[in-house]
Amino acid sequence: MSERYARQALFYGIGRQGQQRLMEKTAVLVGCGALGCTSANLLVRSGIKCLKIIDRDYIEESNLQRQSLFDEEDIEKNLPKAIAAHKKLQKVNSHIQIESAIVDLNPSNIETLLHNANIVIDGTDNFETRFLINDYCVKSRIPWIYGACIGSTGLTMNIVPTKTPCLRCILENVPPFGTTETCDTEGIIAPIASMIASIQIAEALKILTDNFDTLSKGLVKIDLWRNEIKRMHVEDIKEKADCVTCKQQKYEFLSRNTYGTTTSLCGRNAVQILHPHGSNLDMARLAARLEKVGNVSFNSFLLRFKTDKYELTVFPDGRSIISGTNDASLAKGLYAKYIGM
Ligand SMILES: [Zn+2]
Structure with a gap:
């Protein structure tokens, strides 16, 4: 040893x-x-x-x-x-x-x-x-x-x-x-x-x-x-306790369908959006498209796009963290507008 x-x-x-x-x-x-x-x-x-x-x-x-x-x-x-x-x-x-x-x-x-x-x-x-x-x-x-x-x-x-x-x-x-x-x-x-x-x-x-x-x-x-x-x-x-998980063996959180859902992030004024089917984004192509409408930087792990008062961080699998709002529908709208489904 x-x-x-x-x-x-x-x-x-x-x-x-x-x-x-x-x-x-x-x-x-x-x-x-x-x-x-x-x-x-x-x-x-x-x-x-x-x-x-x-x-x-x-x-x-x-x-x-x-x-x-x-x-x-x-x-x-x-x-x-x-x-x-x-x-x-x-x-x-x-x-x-x-x-x-x-x-x-x-x-x-x-x-x-x-x-x-x-x-x-x-x-x-x-x-x-x-x-x-x-x-x-x-x-x-x-x-x-x-x-x-x-x-x-x-x-x-x-x-x-x-x-x-x-x-x-x-x-x-x-x-x-x-x-x-x-x-x-x-x-x-x-x-x-x-x-x-x-x-x-x-x-x-x-x-x-x-x-x-x-x-x-x-x-x-x-x-x-x-x-x-x-x-x-x-x-x-x-x-x-008559625990749902360990006594009744119902695994409710495991059986949830999370695709397409949005999550507000821990009091951060940000919303996470998952891509409905997962994705394999071409970061360079997305950057080239977004450069026309805002400020873009990217590496192989993530792409950052700033527009107006919002900042969108996009990962290669299509997941995005949108900061500047806690409003899920507004965030979804921004996602659809700039990233697309
Ligand atoms: Zn338990």
Whole structure:
């Protein structure tokens, strides 16, 4: 075993055997924002076999305060988060396999993206995606680790199918859009994201090395500003609850048809639109067409088009993030006008 992991293998909870196990494992990270950057960094350094990074977004200036894998050059180059993270992390550890996908995780692609995961790490910012992950992981019996943070407060919980309650046992339904606070309306300090992600990855290391006995139990809530750490015991909920997902085995989020739908993005004054059938856009051709009506820049990962007060970011698969509005029908109109279906 290489010297690289010597200190980790020396640690009593992991040992050489644990390190060997770790080196055979694949982790999938969904969402590479503040939580995801710290998680990805810790996972890659720990020496797992493969890390798959899924993220649908590009980097903005307001991300740099807390998303520790990104820098100003990434913004100048218009890099998607998944690509910037991939490039940086491969320099950190050239021995492990890193894969990146610039996509919106949805029912149509979740099987392809998650099927070989030994663990799934939540770095998302919305409940729609978390419930989808929960459905898939409960159905496929893959452990996943919920994480969320806002302001100075963070939450995390291990979900080990058949052994612990699932996310749906605890939160029966998706909180309606606009009723939950977001980082864009409430702000966030970076240390809470590092802390929650660090707990998530400590738990991941336990799961990936088969140390299930030492797993943290229940929902952990930390507020770094008020100096509070709470643990909510939810273990017996599983017995009491008639959970739609893990008791009734109805996977409602997996069976949703998301094509053609629009999503308002986490309080960002932006709307995401999926291409109805997926697409394979010729970025250069689209750029040439749009240059006549607005300001265009593009690379092989995305095309940015500014017009009036709106900015359209288009990905090769036809997916688009339209910023400057929260109005889904207005965004659809802009998409139809400039990109076309
Ligand atoms: Zn459940």
